[in-house]
Amino acid sequence: MDTIYQYITENNLEDRQNYMYSSCEGPDFLEHYEMTRKNFCMQYRKRKIENLKAEDATGEMLCNILSGLLGNTEKITGESAQMSSDEWIRKFIKSFEVRKRIYSDYRWEMMKPVSGVKYDNLNNYIYLSYILVLDYRKTADLCSLNCLLKIDDTLLSRTEVMTRVQKEQMSYLLAHESGYIEKLRNTILNG
């Protein structure tokens, strides 16, 4: 089956998708979307994201937010403590939606990437994806689900450079994402 789901390129980090004026492809589109997720999930067992390990400044920030959401820490600590985790999540959503990348370090007050830093640390994408999975479960905020879909498209475009562990974590995240979409679809179909 030729896919009409065209939002996973060879590398979404370079061939950035803007999703603007995307065409309506009819009812088959949602089936094709689902296949991109199911095909991946069938290949890899689902691994929960645990033992968070930050590899750069952004990783530290994301791990901090995640720990807060998972209830592992009393409160957000360090540089991120000046804002609530919800405010940080909105900042990360905005930054990713605008740039379609997660940089390894930012000028945090303005959330602007530090000049010349990398944006290919897939663990940061996995952490933000997980944050959005948890946030959507809690808030049902479509902003979070929207960003989650885009991050997961990006991750799916980078599977060839992923480790086995990352692929299994990805499988866990995609199962959640597609579950949310299925639930929304069923709500629409059943009134």
Place this chain on the structure above:
Amino acid sequence: MKTLRNIAFLAADTTRSRAYLQMMIKNDICPSFILVYTDNPDKMLKEEQEYHDQERDSYFDEEQPLLYTLKKADLNWKTVQNRDINSEEMSCEIQSFSQEYIIYSGYGGSILHAELFHIGKKYLHVHAGLLPEFRGSTTAYYSILNKGILGATAIFLNEEIDAGDVICEKSFSMPSDAVNIDYVYEPYIRAVTLMKAVNLYLKNGEFRTQKQRQMGEKTYFVIHPVLKHLAVLKIEQNRENNKREQQINEKSDIFSKSRSNREL
């Protein structure tokens, strides 16, 4: 046709501008000056020459070229070959307007730079969402998914995105036919809301505005195609439900008529 003496229209070559212009003309109202800006005036001219007018049973004629509409209505207009609203040339053009108010219909994604707010003009923009709940991009789809309705708000632009003072707003039900949202229904609801704003201006002799509420505001970003398809699915489902309801009502009407006939 009534001419709006203190209102100009700044129109990019888009379907939204077509909707605005056709809606105003249909209501016998026109801005006193229209500036069309485009990077390709030749293309606009060619479209105008090749267009064949015909009755279309639609919200507006999205095929009708801007130049055709302008010429047919014999309006006061000018074209500038420039697509960049923030360019020096466009800034000079806007400054030269004698009108204080400008109905703004720009190219998608272009945001007015700060300088344009310091030249004594007020930009009337219609946002396709109820404010402040639905700020940002593609909010028509988010509104369908979240609330099952669409909305539009006429505001005066300021330097913040979708945060300007509100002139009026209007809610719309989901379309009852298989209309394209991006290119027809959304421009249409904006045009209807623009007319509401213009009619209020004519009635009151001025634009009366109010500040946006400072709670519940949220900024949305371009909708992912999966969510967009779910929104379209919701419109189709709503249409099916309405059709079914109508059939049930018709059957029940027939049943009550035949019962009352029997009783007679």
